[in-house]
Amino acid sequence: MYDVIIIGGGVNGCGVARDCALRGLKTLLIEKKDLSSGTTGASSGMIHGGLRYLLHDVKTTKTSSLDSGYIQKIAPFLLFRIPFLYLIHKKGFHVELLETFFEVYDRYASLKNSKKHTRLSQQEVFQLEPGLSSSIQGALTFDEWGIDPYRLCILNAKDAKARGADLLLHTEVTDILVEEKIVRGVEVQTSDGKRHHHLGKIILNLSGPWIPKLCKKVGVEVKLRPGKGIHLVFDRRISNVALATETIDKRSIFLLPYQNTSILGTTDDDFYGDPDCLDVTQDEVEYLLEAIERVFPSIRNERMIGTYAGIRPTLYEWGKTEDSLSREHKIFDHEGEGIKGFITMAGGKLASYRLMSEELTDLVCKKLGIKEKCTTHVRPLPGGEKTISHAEIIEMAKEGGISAYALSRIYYRHGLGLKTILEMMKENPLWKRVICASEPVLEAEIRYAISQEWAGSISDIGRRTRLGWGGCQGADCVWPAALILKDVLGKDPHFQMADFLQKRWKALAPFLQGESIAQEELKQRLLGGFFES
Amino acid sequence: MKVDVVVIGSGLSGVMAALRASSYGKKVVVIRKGWGATALSSGAFEISPNPLLPQAFELLKKWVSLRIQGSYEENHLFLSQTGEFKKAAFAMESHFLDFRTIGRKKVLVLGIFSPVIPRPAKDLNIVCDLVPLHASDVNLLPPVLAKRLDHPEEVKKLAQAIKTKFNLQSYAALFLPPILGFEFFSDIRRECETILGLPVYEMLGGSHSVPGLRLQKALESALRKANIPIIQGKVSSFSHEKKKIMSVTVNEEEVLAHHFILATGKFFSGGLYKGVDAFQETVFGLPLFYENKKINETPIRDLVDPSFSKKQPLFQCGVKTNENLVPVNEYGEVVYENLRACGTVLSGVDPYRGGNCFGVQVVTGYRAGEIMT
Ligand SMILES: Cc1cc2nc3c(=O)[nH]c(=O)nc-3n(C[C@H](O)[C@H](O)[C@H](O)COP(=O)(O)OP(=O)(O)OC[C@H]3O[C@@H](n4cnc5c(N)ncnc54)[C@H](O)[C@@H]3O)c2cc1C
Ligand SMILES: Cc1cc2nc3c(=O)[nH]c(=O)nc-3n(C[C@H](O)[C@H](O)[C@H](O)COP(=O)(O)OP(=O)(O)OC[C@H]3O[C@@H](n4cnc5c(N)ncnc54)[C@H](O)[C@@H]3O)c2cc1C
Numbered sequence: 001m002y003d004v005i006i007i008g009g010g011v012n013g014c015g016v017a018r019d020c021a022l023r024g025l026k027t028l029l030i031e032k033k034d035l036s037s038g039t040t041g042a043s044s045g046m047i048h049g050g051l052r053y054l055l056h057d058v059k060t061t062k063t064s065s066l067d068s069g070y071i072q073k074i075a076p077f078l079l080f081r082i083p084f085l086y087l088i089h090k091k092g093f094h095v096e097l098l099e100t101f102f103e104v105y106d107r108y109a110s111l112k113n114s115k116k117h118t119r120l121s122q123q124e125v126f127q128l129e130p131g132l133s134s135s136i137q138g139a140l141t142f143d144e145w146g147i148d149p150y151r152l153c154i155l156n157a158k159d160a161k162a163r164g165a166d167l168l169l170h171t172e173v174t175d176i177l178v179e180e181k182i183v184r185g186v187e188v189q190t191s192d193g194k195r196h197h198h199l200g201k202i203i204l205n206l207s208g209p210w211i212p213k214l215c216k217k218v219g220v221e222v223k224l225r226p227g228k229g230i231h232l233v234f235d236r237r238i239s240n241v242a243l244a245t246e247t248i249d250k251r252s253i254f255l256l257p258y259q260n261t262s263i264l265g266t267t268d269d270d271f272y273g274d275p276d277c278l279d280v281t282q283d284e285v286e287y288l289l290e291a292i293e294r295v296f297p298s299i300r301n302e303r304m305i306g307t308y309a310g311i312r313p314t315l316y317e318w319g320k321t322e323d324s325l326s327r328e329h330k331i332f333d334h335e336g337e338g339i340k341g342f343i344t345m346a347g348g349k350l351a352s353y354r355l356m357s358e359e360l361t362d363l364v365c366k367k368l369g370i371k372e373k374c375t376t377h378v379r380p381l382p383g384g385e386k387t388i389s390h391a392e393i394i395e396m397a398k399e400g401g402i403s404a405y406a407l408s409r410i411y412y413r414h415g416l417g418l419k420t421i422l423e424m425m426k427e428n429p430l431w432k433r434v435i436c437a438s439e440p441v442l443e444a445e446i447r448y449a450i451s452q453e454w455a456g457s458i459s460d461i462g463r464r465t466r467l468g469w470g471g472c473q474g475a476d477c478v479w480p481a482a483l484i485l486k487d488v489l490g491k492d493p494h495f496q497m498a499d500f501l502q503k504r505w506k507a508l509a510p511f512l513q514g515e516s517i518a519q520e521e522l523k524q525r526l527l528g529g530f531f532e533s
Numbered sequence: 534m535k536v537d538v539v540v541i542g543s544g545l546s547g548v549m550a551a552l553r554a555s556s557y558g559k560k561v562v563v564i565r566k567g568w569g570a571t572a573l574s575s576g577a578f579e580i581s582p583n584p585l586l587p588q589a590f591e592l593l594k595k596w597v598s599l600r601i602q603g604s605y606e607e608n609h610l611f612l613s614q615t616g617e618f619k620k621a622a623f624a625m626e627s628h629f630l631d632f633r634t635i636g637r638k639k640v641l642v643l644g645i646f647s648p649v650i651p652r653p654a655k656d657l658n659i660v661c662d663l664v665p666l667h668a669s670d671v672n673l674l675p676p677v678l679a680k681r682l683d684h685p686e687e688v689k690k691l692a693q694a695i696k697t698k699f700n701l702q703s704y705a706a707l708f709l710p711p712i713l714g715f716e717f718f719s720d721i722r723r724e725c726e727t728i729l730g731l732p733v734y735e736m737l738g739g740s741h742s743v744p745g746l747r748l749q750k751a752l753e754s755a756l757r758k759a760n761i762p763i764i765q766g767k768v769s770s771f772s773h774e775k776k777k778i779m780s781v782t783v784n785e786e787e788v789l790a791h792h793f794i795l796a797t798g799k800f801f802s803g804g805l806y807k808g809v810d811a812f813q814e815t816v817f818g819l820p821l822f823y824e825n826k827k828i829n830e831t832p833i834r835d836l837v838d839p840s841f842s843k844k845q846p847l848f849q850c851g852v853k854t855n856e857n858l859v860p861v862n863e864y865g866e867v868v869y870e871n872l873r874a875c876g877t878v879l880s881g882v883d884p885y886r887g888g889n890c891f892g893v894q895v896v897t898g899y900r901a902g903e904i905m906t
Contacts, residue, residue, distance in 0.1 A: 282834070300809050401669075429668035433646055476740050479615055480647050493650065498842065505841035510834045512847070513807050521801040521848055525570070526740055529617055531842035 002028045002166075004364055005186055005200035007173045007214060008207040009033075010040040011149060011350050014156035015357035015376070016204060021163035022379065023365060023372035028198055029157065029165060030188060032172035034460050036153035038275075039208045040350060041463060042310020044231065044265050045258065047071050047079065047112075047351045048144040051105055053327055060327045061108060064351040068112035068145055070377040071354060075147075075155065075384045077415035082146045082256060084242040085125065085139040087132070087295050095119065095138070102140055117142045129240055133295050144242075146258060149350055150463040151413050154453050155381040162382065168198075169454055176203060176218045176342065183218070183341035202364055205344040209275035209311035215344060220334045222344045223316035225325055226275070230284045231265035233306040235471040235516075238262045239296065247291040251323055255292050260439060260470055261305070264288050268322040271311055280307040285511050303515040305473055307507050315347040329356050331363060341367075383415025400425060402432050406440050413445075413465065421448050435484070436477040438470020446481060450488045457491075458482060458500035473504055475523040494530060501527065536560045538904060539781055539790040541768055541816060542804070544571035545891060546876025547796030548752040549589070549898025552596050554792070555759050557905055562790075563756060564783050566767035568749055569802030570877060571894075575737035576628050576711060576744025577611045577621035578603065580892025589899035590623075597755045599748065600626035600719065612642070613737045614710055616650040622892070625744055627713065627722050627735040630706060632657060638705035642736075643695070645678070645710045646671060649736070664709060665694040679715040679743045688714075688721055692728035701731055711735040711743040718747060764788075767803075768816050778817070778869045794901050795819075795860070795874040799851065804878040807833065814852055814878070819860045819868055822880040823850040827863045851880035858901050875901035 004020050006013045009031025017029040031037075047068045053060045072079050086102075088095060102117040109116050118141045125139045126132060161167055168188065175187035177197065185199035205214045205222075215222045237257035244254045255264050267284050285307065293299050314325045329348030335341075343363065348356045358374045365372060388396075393411055397404040400422050410418045424444040425432050431444035449455040449464040458474075458481050461467050467481055468474035478500055482493035501523075512520060540551045543565035555561045578601065580586060587605055594601055603609055603623030610618040611628050640657065642649050643664040651659050670678070681687050701707070713735055714721030725733045738744040756763060766784040773779055780789040797804030797816060805821065806813050811829045812821050821828050823836065823846050836847040852860050858873040875897035876882070882893050 282832075430646060430671055432668070433671040483647050483650070486650075494652075501841045506839065509837040509839070509841075512833050512837065513809070517807055517847065518801040521799060522573070524845065524848055525573075525801075528842075529613065529619060530615065 002026050002185075002198065002200035003368055004028070004202045004204060005030065005198060006204045006206055007186070008038070008205070008210070009035040009153065009157065009167075009169065010038045010206065010208050011036070011153055011156070011353040012208070012345060012348070012356060013204075013206040014153040014160065015353045016206060016345075016360055017160035017165050017167075018156045018163070019357045019361040019374060019376050020364065021160040021165040022375055023361060023370060025364070025368070025370065027160065027165035028168070028200060029160065030168045030171050030173055030186065030198075032170070034169060034457075034463060035157055035454070036150040036463055038210075039310045039313060040149050040153055042229070042231070042308050043149050043350050044254075044256065044263065045147055045149045045350070046082070046144050047147050051142065054101065054105060055324075057326050057328065060349070060352070061105070062111075063355055064349060065108035065111040067352055067355045067377075071147070071351075072113060072145065074377070074379065075152070075381040075415065076387050077383060077411060078151055078155070078381075078413075079145045079147050080412075081143055082242045083141065083143045084244050084254070085120070085129065085141060086244045087125075087139050088137045089135060089245065089295065090137070095140075098140060102142060105142065112145065114143050114145075115141075129243070131239070131296060131298055132243075133297050136295060146256070147350075148259070148413065152350075152353075154464060155383065158382050158453065167454070170456070173214065176214070178218055178339060181338050181340055183339065202341045202343065202367060204360065204364070205342065208313045211313060211344055211346050215334075218334070218339050218342055220337045220339055220342070222332050222346055224346060225314045225316045226271045227268045227312040227314050227322050227325065228271035228278070228309060229266040229268050229312060230280045230288070230307060230309045231263045232285060232288055232304055233308070233469075234262040234264070235303040235305045236261060238299075238302050243292075243296060245291065245295045247287065253288060253291055255296060255299075259466065262302075264292055264299075268312070270322055275311050278309045278311065280309050280507065280511075282510065301514060303471070303519070304511060304513065305471060305508065305516060305519075306469075306504065307511060313346050331360055333363070381415075383417040385416055388416070388418075396422065400432075401429075402442065403440070406434070406442055409439060410442075410445055417448075420452075421445055424448065433480075435480050436465075436467040436470065438472055439466045441465045441467045441477070443480075443484065446484050447488060450485065456485075456489060458485070458496050459503060461485075462500075468500065468504070471519070473508070473519065473523065474500060475519070475526055478527070497527070497530065534562070534786060535789040536562045537790060538562075538792045538794065538902075539564060539788055540794040540796060540902075541565070541781070542569065542796035542798060542802070542876065542878075543749075543753065543756075543763060544569045544796060544798055544802065544876060544894070545748070545752065546894040546898035546901070547794070548597075548756060549593060549895055550794045550796060550873075550875055550902035551761050552755060552759055553592070553899055553902025554794070554904045555761055557903075559792075559904055561761045562764060562788065563761060564764045564766060564768055564781070564788070566765075566803060569798040571752070572745050572749035573738075573740075573742050574745040574748060574891070575613065575619070575739070575742055576625045576735075576748070577619055577737055578623035578891040579620075580605075580622045580895075583892060583896050585896050585899065586892055589895045592899065593895055596759070597751050599751045602626050602629040611737050612649075612651065612708055612734075614644060614649055614739045616652050618651070618653075619737060624737070625747070627711070627718060628737055628744070630708075630732070630734045635705055639703055640706050640708065641699060641701070641704045642708040643710070645675070645712070649708075660704070662699070664691075665698045674741045675710060675712050675738070675743050676715065676741055676746060678712040679718075682712060682714050682721055683716050685724065688724050689728065692725050696729060701729055704731060706732045706734060708734050708736055711738050715743065715747070771817060773869060776867065776870045778871055781816070791871060792904050793869075793872045795852070795872060795878055796876045796898065796901070798877045799848065802877070805851065812850070817860075817869065817872065819852050819874075820862050821850050822853040822863075824881070825853070849881060851878050851882060853880050858897060873901040
């Protein structure tokens with residue numbers, strides 16, 4: 001019998017699982033696909049203060065900024081500073097007005113270790129970013145923190161597990177067991193189609209866009225105003241700093257150097273469809289390209305390597321535009337509606353996951369009569385116990401006989417966990433092999449993701465290591481990665497490869513253009529042979 | 534510069550056309566911006582029946598000093614490093630083993646750091662393992678390994694390591710990845726066989742294909758032997774008078790000629806491009822076709838199949854020509870009368886799933902170079 005069963009392995013599910021486990025609760029987390037495969041993985045990956053929300057939603061700005069500071073302390077290796085230019089396009093634009101706005105944002109800067117804004121002249125802007133359109137008049141600077149949302153989930157989940165929580169991935173909650181208006185547990189279906197029951201005292205519905213669907217199963221209602229957002233991914237860092245600008249309908253969007261790629265995002269449109277059937281449309285792609293082209297004209301010649309879409313599980317409000325919807329979160333204790341032990345948390349942001357998790361865990365503890373206090377803001381995530389300097393990394397790389405760049409990327413993803421991976425390579429020098437050259441990802445890290453982080457497919461490996469997510473989109477690495485999966489888990493390599501290639505193709509084929517066609521042509525020739533006859 | 538024939542592209546079809554034109558006594562120059570698909574190909578020659586193929590192919594074999602084995606009548610099986618048996622009519626000699634002669638005898642197949650998983654292995658008795666390479670070689674690409682094996686001591690070392698690791702007596706043949714030398718591969722393979730005491734074959738090339746590079750190099754030395762210069766550079770523009778092309782410009786130099794041959798490949802090689810609005814043939818702006826339908830303005834969505842594993846119309850589109858390989862527009866009218874096109878730049882040639890790649894390249898190159906006037 002579990003104290004708490006969590007439905008959903010997004011950032012909130014993982015964050016709550018960690019907090020519950022740290023406070024000694026017997027915890028079970030159930031995720032129908034892979035950790036971070038829902039909204040969390042489709043986010044822009046910014047632990048930001050929410051400049052955008054300043055206009056509609058000051059509270060979100062403040063809490064996000066405060067918590068951004070905490071997240072930097074518990075996982076220092078996983079954050080990277082993103083300097084932004086807010087571009088001023090028109091002549092006669094009221095820079096002063098905008099500056100006042102940024103001055104307000106500056107007040108939160110110290111909470112999240114950010115720099116205050118400055119104003120740059122046209123000349124200064126072009127020095128920083130020579131590729132900008134000549135119609136740019138100047139810019140204001142600000143900065144935010146970026147994070148790998150996949151790693152954030154995995155690390156929370158790993159810590160939860162280390163503290164005794166159980167995890168079931170690729171397992172869907174198909175029903176909630178209720179007896180006499182009290183929840184008793186859940187019915188699940190595993191990927192082989194079998195159904196099981198798991199009993200628990202409290203069930204947390206943290207299923208993001210699927211929240212209403214799960215609520216229906218027990219006859220309660222939580223209404224969302226789901227907002228679809230897409231991103232485009234480019235093959236490398238095409239700008240030096242992040243660029244923020246406006247769309248035709250005056251929404252702000254950005255082009256962001258993100259890890260080894262660039263991402264362009266995002267849209268925000270009411271979504272009425274099924275969150276399991278999510279496709280990026282031509283219309284959305286053009287909307288973003290057109291907006292950024294105005295300030296960054298070369299965007300059309302850049303190589304787009306992928307697209308992704310997600311649904312913001314925003315709280316319901318009637319009559320507002322999508323952007324002005326509050327990013328606040330809310331906890332719904334359904335005891336009020338007559339179902340005891342069933343609680344939903346909706347809304348919020350990636351940036352506030354820790355705080356949200358704390359609030360919800362506080363409530364769960366209160367219900368169970370547990371006094372333990374929250375420690376997630378001070379206790380480091382796995383790998384964050386100590387920082388390693390760049391000089392040390394260079395030294396360790398030399399000693400281990402691998403490239404310093406590869407090791408610095410491993411450090412970025414794993415923090416101190418890099419020691420385990422180095423140890424693996426010491427025992428098996430062949431695992432120093434570079435499998436994905438774009439990132440790069442070494443064989444040892446793939447084996448680590450499979451054996452220590454629940455990876456069971458090439459897509460899972462991608463979420464944990466970024467394998468196959470760079471310029472070549474798997475042309476070189478899918479087959480060796482599939483062979484490693486076969487070696488460790490006995491999986492059918494042809495099925496694994498086909499599955500990955502199909503997912504990638506679906507997200508890119510309708511938008512192919514320029515150099516990305518050449519890359520796909522090469523991939524067809526290198527890997528198409530597998531599908532012949 | 535003034536010549537009789539300008540060939541644009543130095544892949545299999547361009548070189549074939551250049552050699553053929555030169556055999557008629559024409560002054561030929563090849564302009565190419567780099568290496569295309571030919572330099573990445575796997576070493577097998579996929580063909581489909583064509584009455585002209587034998588004579589074209591025999592000429593190629595004569596001009597290009599590569600030892601090629603196979604037959605026009607039937608396909609043979611060639612082992613790739615990812616484990617499939619690829620069907621092709623010919624391949625470079627080192628890949629060619631007639632599996633029917635093997636029967637139930639054991640064959641040893643060694644991969645580089647990843648095992649080869651043969652499929653379907655059918656009745657073959659295949660044992661798979663890894664080439665005994667040192668852990669410090671783990672990140673060397675095949676062409677680097679191949680270059681290293683151009684040195685006799687290195688070949689001896691590798692052969693010795695194989696001999697120590699495996700009991701070769703029980704095998705009828707050994708398959709290695711295509712790394713047995715870069716320049717001197719025929720000798721190296723013989724040397725290996727002598728030391729190991731059994732027939733040694735190479736699998737086809739995968740990514741970073743050594744056989745592709747060997748083929749490209751061989752094609753270029755054939756050009757050198759025929760005194761056909763290669764100009765390294767991208768054709769940036771051209772001039773024409775009505776329907777006659779007068780010159781092309783490369784590296785800011787104008788090259789005048791009577792005949793022009795387009796052998797620029799598809800997207801990957803640079804012959805085709807899709808810009809913001811439209812598809813383009815990159816040198817002369819020719820109209821592009823998929824199954825007789827002009828596609829310059831067709832949305833990409835209509836040219837891709839949602840399933841990765843299906844044939845993609847996108848990779849079958851290209852230039853359409855009349856029976857003399859002269860590009861035509863949607864009304865069947867000749868665009869430029871002194872221009873011919875050959876190789877993958879042609880529409881209908883799907884170098885991926887068609888199974889007749891090199892055959893088409895050789896025949897169209899042969900015909901495009903047939904310039905007597
Ligand atoms: C385009 C976009 C950009 C964004 N950018 C940012 C940003 O830069 N910064 C920021 O702070 N926030 C951002 N957000 C918001 C942020 O991503 C979300 O608020 C957050 O990720 C929500 O996490 P979650 O765990 O609640 O939901 P999810 O990540 O969706 O997790 C829910 C999980 O539940 C699982 N599930 C559903 N049904 C079941 C079932 N029956 N059984 C088992 N499991 C089930 C799903 O598979 C899913 O993994 C962005 C959102 C979008 C869409
Ligand atoms: C990875 C891979 C493996 C393959 N394996 C096989 C195989 O095993 N068997 C088989 O039969 N086929 C195979 N193919 C297909 C085969 O390689 C091609 O069909 C064939 O090589 C195409 O030859 P080509 O002469 O038409 O073009 P290419 O070889 O692509 O040559 C095009 C040339 O045009 C030049 N060019 C383009 N634009 C310009 C410009 N503007 N100015 C100047 N020069 C320009 C390029 O630089 C290049 O030199 C493979 C292809 C690939 C990519």
